[in-house]
Amino acid sequence: xxxxxxxxxxxxxxxxxxxxxxxxxxxxxxxxxxxxxxxxxxxxxxxxxxxxxxxxxxxxxxxxxxxxxxxxxxxxxxxxxxxxxxxxxxxxxxxxxxxxxxxxxxxxxxxxxxxxxxxxxxxxxxxxxxxxxxxxxxxxxxxxxxxxxxxxxxxxxxxxxxxxxxxxxxxxxxxxxxxxxxxxxxxxxxxxxxxxxxxxxxxxxxxxxxxxxxxxxxxxxxxxxxxxxxxxxxxxxxxxxxxxxxxxxxxxxxxxxxxxxxxxxxxxxxxxxxxxxxxxxxxxxxxxxxxxxxxxxxxxxxxxxxxxxxxxxxxxxxxxxx
Amino acid sequence: xxxxxxxxxxxxxxxxxxxxxxxxxxxxxxxxxxxxxxxxxxxxxxxxxxxxxxxxxxxxxxxxxxxxxxxxxxxxxxxxxxxxxxxxxxxxxxxxxxxxxxxxxxxxxxxxxxxxxxxxxxxxxxxxxxxxxxxxxxxxxxxxxxxxxxxxxxxxxxxxxxxxxxxxxxxxxxxxxxxxxxxxxxxxxxxxxxxxxxxxxxxxxxxxxxxxxxxxxxxxxxxxxxxxxxxxxxxxxxxxxxxxxxxxxxxxxxxxxxxxxxxxxxxxxxxxxxxxxxxxxxxxxxxxxxxxxxxx
Amino acid sequence: xxxxxxxxxxxxxxxxxxxxxxxxxxxxxxxxxxxxxxxxxxxxxxxxxxxxxxxxxxxxxxxxxxxxxxxxxxxxxxxxxxxxxxxxxxxxxxxxxxxxxxxxxxxxxxxxxxxxxxxxxxxxxxxxxxxxxxxxxxxxxxxxxxxxxxxxxxxxxxxxxxxxxxxxxxxxxxxxxxxxxxxxxxxxxxxxxxxxxxxxxxxxxxxxxxxxxxxxxxxxxxxxxxxxxxxxxx
Numbered sequence: 001x002x003x004x005x006x007x008x009x010x011x012x013x014x015x016x017x018x019x020x021x022x023x024x025x026x027x028x029x030x031x032x033x034x035x036x037x038x039x040x041x042x043x044x045x046x047x048x049x050x051x052x053x054x055x056x057x058x059x060x061x062x063x064x065x066x067x068x069x070x071x072x073x074x075x076x077x078x079x080x081x082x083x084x085x086x087x088x089x090x091x092x093x094x095x096x097x098x099x100x101x102x103x104x105x106x107x108x109x110x111x112x113x114x115x116x117x118x119x120x121x122x123x124x125x126x127x128x129x130x131x132x133x134x135x136x137x138x139x140x141x142x143x144x145x146x147x148x149x150x151x152x153x154x155x156x157x158x159x160x161x162x163x164x165x166x167x168x169x170x171x172x173x174x175x176x177x178x179x180x181x182x183x184x185x186x187x188x189x190x191x192x193x194x195x196x197x198x199x200x201x202x203x204x205x206x207x208x209x210x211x212x213x214x215x216x217x218x219x220x221x222x223x224x225x226x227x228x229x230x231x232x233x234x235x236x237x238x239x240x241x242x243x244x245x246x247x248x249x250x251x252x253x254x255x256x257x258x259x260x261x262x263x264x265x266x267x268x269x270x271x272x273x274x275x276x277x278x279x280x281x282x283x284x285x286x287x288x289x290x291x292x293x294x295x296x297x298x299x300x301x302x303x304x305x306x307x308x309x310x311x312x313x314x315x316x317x318x319x320x321x322x
Numbered sequence: 323x324x325x326x327x328x329x330x331x332x333x334x335x336x337x338x339x340x341x342x343x344x345x346x347x348x349x350x351x352x353x354x355x356x357x358x359x360x361x362x363x364x365x366x367x368x369x370x371x372x373x374x375x376x377x378x379x380x381x382x383x384x385x386x387x388x389x390x391x392x393x394x395x396x397x398x399x400x401x402x403x404x405x406x407x408x409x410x411x412x413x414x415x416x417x418x419x420x421x422x423x424x425x426x427x428x429x430x431x432x433x434x435x436x437x438x439x440x441x442x443x444x445x446x447x448x449x450x451x452x453x454x455x456x457x458x459x460x461x462x463x464x465x466x467x468x469x470x471x472x473x474x475x476x477x478x479x480x481x482x483x484x485x486x487x488x489x490x491x492x493x494x495x496x497x498x499x500x501x502x503x504x505x506x507x508x509x510x511x512x513x514x515x516x517x518x519x520x521x522x523x524x525x526x527x528x529x530x531x532x533x534x535x536x537x538x539x540x541x542x543x544x545x546x547x548x549x550x551x552x553x554x555x556x557x558x559x560x561x562x563x564x565x566x567x568x569x570x571x572x573x574x575x576x577x578x579x580x581x582x583x584x585x586x587x588x589x590x591x592x593x594x595x596x597x598x599x600x601x602x603x604x605x606x607x608x609x610x611x612x613x614x615x616x617x618x
Numbered sequence: 619x620x621x622x623x624x625x626x627x628x629x630x631x632x633x634x635x636x637x638x639x640x641x642x643x644x645x646x647x648x649x650x651x652x653x654x655x656x657x658x659x660x661x662x663x664x665x666x667x668x669x670x671x672x673x674x675x676x677x678x679x680x681x682x683x684x685x686x687x688x689x690x691x692x693x694x695x696x697x698x699x700x701x702x703x704x705x706x707x708x709x710x711x712x713x714x715x716x717x718x719x720x721x722x723x724x725x726x727x728x729x730x731x732x733x734x735x736x737x738x739x740x741x742x743x744x745x746x747x748x749x750x751x752x753x754x755x756x757x758x759x760x761x762x763x764x765x766x767x768x769x770x771x772x773x774x775x776x777x778x779x780x781x782x783x784x785x786x787x788x789x790x791x792x793x794x795x796x797x798x799x800x801x802x803x804x805x806x807x808x809x810x811x812x813x814x815x816x817x818x819x820x821x822x823x824x825x826x827x828x829x830x831x832x833x834x835x836x837x838x839x840x841x842x843x844x845x846x847x848x849x850x851x852x
Contacts, residue, residue: 231427489718492711492715502690
């Protein structure tokens with residue numbers, strides 16, 4: 001009995017850990033899509049860059065891949081954000097002037113090229129075998145405490161991310177971004193450098209996607225190219241944002257937790273089925289997530305917590321944007 | 323020289339045919355419905371598996387199963403359009419793109435539930451290539467693919483240039499608002515666009531299965547090169563898509579030929595990256611495509 | 619006999635009303651012009667009649683039927699044709715195909731109509747196989763009007779048919795409009811070249827800020843000092 005309880009507790013710890021990591025990525029996507037209207041369909045690419053950067057920076061030296069440099073975990077995570085940001089700057093410089101669909105296609109293409117590089121450049125990434133021995137903070141603790149402490153780290157990072165993006169959105173910068181999303185020609189006419197603002201938002205959001213990737217590598221103590229499959233990263237993150245409420249950071253976090261809970265709990269259920277059925281049931285799960293997305297898009301396009309539209313009264317108080 | 327033709331040029335042409343058939347649909351759908359159809363790759367997969375079912379049940383040669391696979395896929399596309407895309411006709415483009423992303427996943431999981439995750443193939447055993455002039459090796463499958471593609475593209479050309487509905491499709495691709503004002507039945511045009519687009523995608527899927535094998539990710543993996551071909555040819559220009567498909571198919575295969583030294587020009591692991599690379603360069607330098615399609 | 623009768627038209631795009639209780643009518647076989655300054659709601663009034671702009675209030679009666687806010691496709695089938703000011707041809711379709719598209723809603727033989735259009739606009743016959751997008755501005759306008767005539771309309775609505783044309787082409791288009799009208803087709807047009815438009819019109823409406831300002835016979839409007847001073851540039 002006690003063991004079952006313990007198992008259930010550990011299950012929830014794991015669920016919230018991964019759900020929390022997703023929340024970081026969804027907050028990044030909300031910066032792109034919800035706030036700035038940038039259709040980034042290459043989330044997996046920035047995720048992968050973040051994950052591999054921290055893996056290379058923090059693992060002990062290994063002949064199998066570049067490095068490792070044995071740096072502390074926080075430095076690895078910082079490095080992931082910086083690398084993802086730099087790459088996003090490069091990608092953004094060339095892609096952001098594309099129309100939405102084209103941007104989506106271009107970002108998917110770039111993400112796939114990253115994946116090819118990670119698979120093929122064995123000297124750097126150990127190819128399809130991936131990078132092992134990625135350190136996890138508090139991994140030396142005894143079993144429940146190690147996982148719980150790491151969950152604490154995740155919650156802290158989610159809270160910090162939330163705080164930062166909320167501040168950015170309440171600042172004049174966030175209002176300019178929203179204005180650009182609603183009507184870029186009008187914003188341009190009002191003297192805003194639309195391209196520069198979009199680039200800033202793109203880099204900003206991508207840094208959190210990189211951070212999410214880094215946290216994932218630490219959580220599993222391993223990163224391989226399969227972890228960057230578009231299904232589990234790009235698509236699921238999009239579903240989370242749409243279901244949670246695009247444009248609203250709380251919605252983004254809620255969407256991440258809810259969708260991940262559904263996703264992982266159905267996994268739990270399929271675990272009890274005979275193997276043949278389990279495979280089919282897990283496929284059915286993908287179908288149901290697609291269906292859920294359809295239902296949400298058709299009936300509740302605002303998501304669970306829709307974006308707050310600024311009230312007329314608030315507008316009086318706003319200071320003019322620079 | 324013969325090695326070049328047998329192992330690089332011919333496979334390039336075959337791949338080009340496959341991309342062409344996919345890209346025509348993407349291009350037409352983009353022109354008429356104004357969105358990038360992310361489920362197009364999985365339409366190809368569906369076509370390939372429907373043909374597999376026909377072959378399994380009837381024992382016919384694969385090539386004769388194509389018309390049925392095309393019909394089935396077209397019917398599925400019309401059904402999907404009715405329930406998953408039509409509600410978003412008046413919504414911002416992005417919503418329908420996201421919806422198509424979800425549809426891609428749903429179609430794939432239906433295929434996986436129905437046929438399982440194992441790799442399948444139409445015919446067992448090794449097929450001997452036909453040998454011409456002592457050394458020109460042509461497999462029967464390749465001949466069938468090349469000939470069928472020519473037939474399908476010719477039929478499409480006839481449809482677009484001679485029939486009222488085909489002309490209306492081109493008109494709507496030119497200007498949907500004007501098409502509506504003119505009194506063109508736009509929903510009928512949309513239905514036909516799905517029939518053509520999904521039908522050709524199904525044929526392309528069967529060809530992939532004939533050329534290699536079937537797996538449930540085959541279409542998804544083809545999606546980006548197909549988009550690349552459509553963009554290269556100019557969005558909304560089905561004839562440009564033919565050129566785009568051929569260029570991308572040949573570029574992929576020829577990129578691994580030892581052009582300069584004895585080593586392949588590009589490591590085969592990066593072969594699929596060629597299409598993405600061309601596409602991204604194109605999006606940046608010439609978003610209207612080589613043949614000046616529409617830029618939205 | 620009244621062909622079109624629009625009364626109390628109020629509406630516009632989204633929340634904003636552009637038209638304020640506008641009325642307008644066209645009799646059978648009549649040429650009617652709508653003139654007025656920019657932003658007066660001329661094009662909007664025409665689009666509202668055709669059903670592209672939503673009317674909050676008011677009624678549009680065409681040929682005895684209430685067609686207020688009806689779907690465009692049914693408007694065309696009822697015998698109403700509309701030529702927008704811009705983007706009024708299919709550039710990648712040949713001239714001939716453009717005309718065929720005009721007859722999309724018809725299921726009968728269209729050769730007589732095609733001949734009629736080619737007789738009306740002889741330059742089009744020479745260029746029938748060329749993509750319409752390659753034609754000159756005046757010829758494109760001919761394609762657009764020809765396309766609209768292919769539905770054998772009772773009422774032809776033209777939004778600034780001579781905009782951006784040289785004086786020579788302008789005169790030719792007006793001449794062709796008279797020719798179309800002589801076959802019994804009613805014509806409602808919005809025109810910036812107000813003087814020339816009123817000269818060939820039976821009646822004219824002067825709109826300003828979304829309201830009717832003057833309504834009179836074309837010649838009378840040209841003779842009206844207030845109209846010439848305020849709306850025809852003196």
